[in-house]
Amino acid sequence: MSDKKALYEGKAKIMYEAEKPDELLVYYKDDATAGNGAKKGTIAEKGIMNNKMTAFFFGLLEKEGIKTHYVSMPSDREMLVKKLDMIPLEVVMRNVAAGSLAQRLGLAEGTPLAEPIVELYYKSDELGDPMLNHYHIQVLKLATPEEVAAIERTGLRINAILKDFLKQKKVDLIDFKLEFGRLNGEIVLGDEISPDNCRFWDSDTHEKLDKDRFRRDLGNVEGAYKEMLRRLTGEER
Numbered sequence: 001m002s003d004k005k006a007l008y009e010g011k012a013k014i015m016y017e018a019e020k021p022d023e024l025l026v027y028y029k030d031d032a033t034a035g036n037g038a039k040k041g042t043i044a045e046k047g048i049m050n051n052k053m054t055a056f057f058f059g060l061l062e063k064e065g066i067k068t069h070y071v072s073m074p075s076d077r078e079m080l081v082k083k084l085d086m087i088p089l090e091v092v093m094r095n096v097a098a099g100s101l102a103q104r105l106g107l108a109e110g111t112p113l114a115e116p117i118v119e120l121y122y123k124s125d126e127l128g129d130p131m132l133n134h135y136h137i138q139v140l141k142l143a144t145p146e147e148v149a150a151i152e153r154t155g156l157r158i159n160a161i162l163k164d165f166l167k168q169k170k171v172d173l174i175d176f177k178l179e180f181g182r183l184n185g186e187i188v189l190g191d192e193i194s195p196d197n198c199r200f201w202d203s204d205t206h207e208k209l210d211k212d213r214f215r216r217d218l219g220n221v222e223g224a225y226k227e228m229l230r231r232l233t234g235e236e237r
């Protein structure tokens with residue numbers, strides 16, 4: 001790693017320069033944060049597990065015709081990706097009320113939603129990721145109306161694919177967050193899909209198998225990530 005130039009260090013990953021100028025090497029850390037960095041910790045082996053789970057999900061989505069930034073997984077903690085011109089939106093897809101939606105609308109956690117909800121947030125640590133609507137996005141010039149439409153359409157397709165797949169693994173996909181970028185005029189899925197940015201509940205027991213165990217001090221955080229990796233790939237780590 002040391003001979004590579006770090007371009008950006010985020011809360012969960014470090015983005016390094018790759019050999020090809022149009023690619024990046026993503027290094028997955030064990031660092032965990034919650035509440036926009038207010039709570040900090042580490043989750044043992046999280047970087048390895050999230051890298052593997054992201055590679056798995058992106059492979060699944062690619063097979064369904066979704067364009068992702070995934071290129072290859074050169075090591076347990078590293079993913080080679082296509083460099084995207086990231087759109088600073090956090091795209092949250094929801095199937096069941098939980099977290100901030102449950103709070104905002106006064107719904108009990110676990111209330112099924114009649115249809116999926118798409119929410120858009122401005123990716124800005126300084127502002128605490130405020131929720132945006134289409135008007136805000138146009139005024140801030142974050143993405144064109146066509147790009148927003150493509151992002152929402154793709155987000156809904158991804159939600160349908162993942163929800164159906166996870167059901168077979170006895171996991172309910174409660175909600176998750178996606179990030180997209182531009183590449184050669186197209187909208188491409190970037191970042192990661194892992195228990196860090198999804199809510200996964202066991203279908204039978206409703207046990208949480210995601211980062212809410214860390215956010216809410218529920219214990220057995222590593223065990224939940226391991227269980228998700230096992231259900232997806234059959235691997236223990």
Ligand code: ADP
Nearest residue numbers: 010011012013069081082083084086179190191
């Ligand atoms: P954060 O910036 O929220 O702390 P991370 O630690 O996960 O998050 O850092 C990863 C950063 O890399 C994020 O800012 C994300 O938007 C960005 N990113 C993800 N995929 C790509 C990509 N393919 N090209 C360029 N930037 C990317």
Ligand code: TMP
Nearest residue numbers: 098099100101175176177196197198199
């Ligand atoms: P929320 O209920 O806290 O708004 O979160 C909805 C989903 O989005 C949940 O699966 C966690 C994920 N998420 C992130 O990945 N990053 C974030 O900064 C936030 C707020 C949520």
